[in-house]
Amino acid sequence: MNLFLRKLKLRTNLMAGGALTLLVIIMALFAPLLAPYHPIDDADLMVAEEPPSAQFWFGTDSQGRDILSRVIFGSRISLSVGLLSQTMNTIIGVLLGLTAGYFGKWWDDLVMGLTNIMLSIPALIFALAIMALLGPGLMNVFIALGLTNWSYTCRITRSQVLSTRSQDYVKAARALGYGRGRIMLTQILPNIVGPILVMATLGVAYAILLEASLSFLGLGAQPPTPSWGGMLATAREQFFTAPWISIFPGLAIFITVMGLNLFGDGLRDILDPHTSQQRS
Amino acid sequence: MLAYALRRLVQFIPTILAISLIMFILLNVLPGDATIMAGGLRKEVDPKVMAAMRREFGLDKPLYMRYLVYLRDLARGDLGLSFLRREKVNQLVGARIWPTLKLAVVAMVIAVGFGIPLGFFSALRQGSWLDTFSMFGAVSGVSIPQFWLGLLLMYFFAVQLHLLPASGYGDGDLPHLILPAITLGVSYMALLARTTRAAVVEIHTADYIRTARAKGLSELLVNRKHVLRNTLILVLTTAGLQFGALMGQTVIVEKLFSWPGIGSLLVDSIFQRDIPVTQGCILIIIVVFLLVNLSVDLLYAFIDPRIEYK
Numbered sequence: 242m243n244l245f246l247r248k249l250k251l252r253t254n255l256m257a258g259g260a261l262t263l264l265v266i267i268m269a270l271f272a273p274l275l276a277p278y279h280p281i282d283d284a285d286l287m288v289a290e291e292p293p294s295a296q297f298w299f300g301t302d303s304q305g306r307d308i309l310s311r312v313i314f315g316s317r318i319s320l321s322v323g324l325l326s327q328t329m330n331t332i333i334g335v336l337l338g339l340t341a342g343y344f345g346k347w348w349d350d351l352v353m354g355l356t357n358i359m360l361s362i363p364a365l366i367f368a369l370a371i372m373a374l375l376g377p378g379l380m381n382v383f384i385a386l387g388l389t390n391w392s393y394t395c396r397i398t399r400s401q402v403l404s405t406r407s408q409d410y411v412k413a414a415r416a417l418g419y420g421r422g423r424i425m426l427t428q429i430l431p432n433i434v435g436p437i438l439v440m441a442t443l444g445v446a447y448a449i450l451l452e453a454s455l456s457f458l459g460l461g462a463q464p465p466t467p468s469w470g471g472m473l474a475t476a477r478e479q480f481f482t483a484p485w486i487s488i489f490p491g492l493a494i495f496i497t498v499m500g501l502n503l504f505g506d507g508l509r510d511i512l513d514p515h516t517s518q519q520r521s
Numbered sequence: 522m523l524a525y526a527l528r529r530l531v532q533f534i535p536t537i538l539a540i541s542l543i544m545f546i547l548l549n550v551l552p553g554d555a556t557i558m559a560g561g562l563r564k565e566v567d568p569k570v571m572a573a574m575r576r577e578f579g580l581d582k583p584l585y586m587r588y589l590v591y592l593r594d595l596a597r598g599d600l601g602l603s604f605l606r607r608e609k610v611n612q613l614v615g616a617r618i619w620p621t622l623k624l625a626v627v628a629m630v631i632a633v634g635f636g637i638p639l640g641f642f643s644a645l646r647q648g649s650w651l652d653t654f655s656m657f658g659a660v661s662g663v664s665i666p667q668f669w670l671g672l673l674l675m676y677f678f679a680v681q682l683h684l685l686p687a688s689g690y691g692d693g694d695l696p697h698l699i700l701p702a703i704t705l706g707v708s709y710m711a712l713l714a715r716t717t718r719a720a721v722v723e724i725h726t727a728d729y730i731r732t733a734r735a736k737g738l739s740e741l742l743v744n745r746k747h748v749l750r751n752t753l754i755l756v757l758t759t760a761g762l763q764f765g766a767l768m769g770q771t772v773i774v775e776k777l778f779s780w781p782g783i784g785s786l787l788v789d790s791i792f793q794r795d796i797p798v799t800q801g802c803i804l805i806i807i808v809v810f811l812l813v814n815l816s817v818d819l820l821y822a823f824i825d826p827r828i829e830y831k
Contacts, residue, residue, distance in 0.1 A: 354539070358536065358539050358540055360765075361765065361810060361814075362765075362803075362807060363768055363770075363807075363810065365766075365770060366768075366772070370547050370799070372791065373548060373791040373794075373799055374547050374548060446664065453666050454773050457773065457776075458773070458788055473668065480672055481676065481680050495665050495666060498664040499660060499661060499664035502660055502663060506660075
């Protein structure tokens with residue numbers, strides 16, 4: 242019974258998370274069709290700070306823009322920041338982890354040293370340091386977050402390489418005369434895709450939260466771009482008089498990140514039961 | 522054990538050196554901005570004044586020289602001079618460190634005090650309403666944007682119910698501390714609950730638990746003597762590692778609640794391009810994090826009798 246309940250719970254995570262994520266992706270893809278108004282141009286000061294109504298489901302902001310439309314378009318920014326920066330993280334992490342694990346020696350020492358240093362710098366602090374160098378802006382957020390969160394991927398890739406390197410099929414490939422690059426790409430990489438995919442899913446969720454934090458501090462997408470974190474930052478002043486301006490973008494971040502986290506958890510339980518404690 | 526602690530402290534030196542180098546390069550590759558800002562934001566600054574200021578802050582030297590000077594000062598415990606306020610960074614940071622530590626420690630106490638028991642009892646009653654509820658809470662806790670949670674808490678407890686002050690430091694009293702500490706602690710608490718639950722579930726399948734039960738120990742004693750202790754060993758590592766994330770998040774929480782700590786100083790210094798202050802704040806945050814991890818390692822000795830420090 243217990244086992245059955247647990248199995249059911251695993252599936253619930255995956256299904257619920259997948260459904261939420263799919264919903265957000267659809268929202269981002271079809272934003273122009275779904276949004277009742279234009280997120281930037283349809284500003285009408287006559288209807289500024291209107292509470293939610295039949296005309297404006299989520300109310301309007303201080304410039305009279307429809308919050309529902311801005312939230313719908315905001316999904317494009319959050320998702321693209323999450324996906325692009327996590328792709329960058331995954332590439333860096335996998336590349337460093339693969340080569341460190343495979344070549345060993347001084348390269349391994351160097352990469353692991355760097356990884357350990359990255360692990361001892363809080364992600365938000367490192368992202369802030371890069372933003373301090375590059376200055377505010379959405380493009381810079383992509384770069385900052387893409388350089389911030391690769392260390393877990395790198396560590397896991399490396400340890401997986403070390404454990405697969407001495408497997409018979411890798412030895413066989415070497416005996417067949419495969420080159421190093423070919424062995425890494427065709428023999429080792431396919432066997433470690435599971436954990437990397439899990440890390441990437443959770444990483445997208447984390448990147449979306451970090452983007453929101455940077456935007457909240459005023460370092461992210463600049464107005465009038467409809468980004469969820471940025472909307473929250475500008476709405477802070479009116480939070481006590483017009484809370485709906487802040488509630489809906491915050492809710493959007495919350496639901497998106499929760500969907501991705503649930504999906505990542507579900508994936509991990511299926512693909513990779515052993516590392517379920519590496520990073521919860 | 523003292524020798525072990527000292528050796529670990531010595532091992533910090535290369536880590537700190539590497540971190541300071543990375544941060545120094547990141548923050549200093551852009552040359553002139555800082556002096557222009559320090560000149561008071563005026564567009565036209567007399568080149569002579571600029572040159573004098575560059576000399577004053579040592580910015581006329583090449584980057585590697587500046588790093589060596591920075592290191593020399595750092596070895597003496599001197600974090601440098603603020604571009605903007607012409608005060609010692611030590612003083613600026615020193616004034617802010619206590620509020621941040623207070624906030625972080627209270628947040629950690631809340632997180633540990635609620636997160637570990639929640640995870641523990643959820644695991645003992647898998648599939649119960651408590652389990653379902655707390656694990657849903659735990660996923661929500663790691664997914665909720667912190668500043669949004671903070672805003673909601675402010676709205677309910679300060680604006681609607683008038684129970685607590687909305688923001689500010691007051692004179693550092695408890696009522697001012699509660700909302701920011703909860704905001705900061707929630708994601709940490711959620712993480713600890715999840716880790717604890719996973720650890721307990723795993724430990725319950727271990728052979729020594731079966732042995733303990735087989736020799737007739739009551740379930741209560743099994744849980745208290747065997748499960749709890751082994752759980753804490755597993756959870757402590759996560760607790761230590763994730764404390765870094767907590768220190769990072771103080772930036773957001775302090776900014777939101779106008780809390781006069783290191784985090785808000787860091788954000789302000791980034792906007793003012795006051796690089797020595799930015800550098801100092803980052804270094805202090807990382808050092809605190811490293812020290813916490815050292816204490817975690819030392820704590821193992823009390824919890825896990827198998828570990829001996831030589």
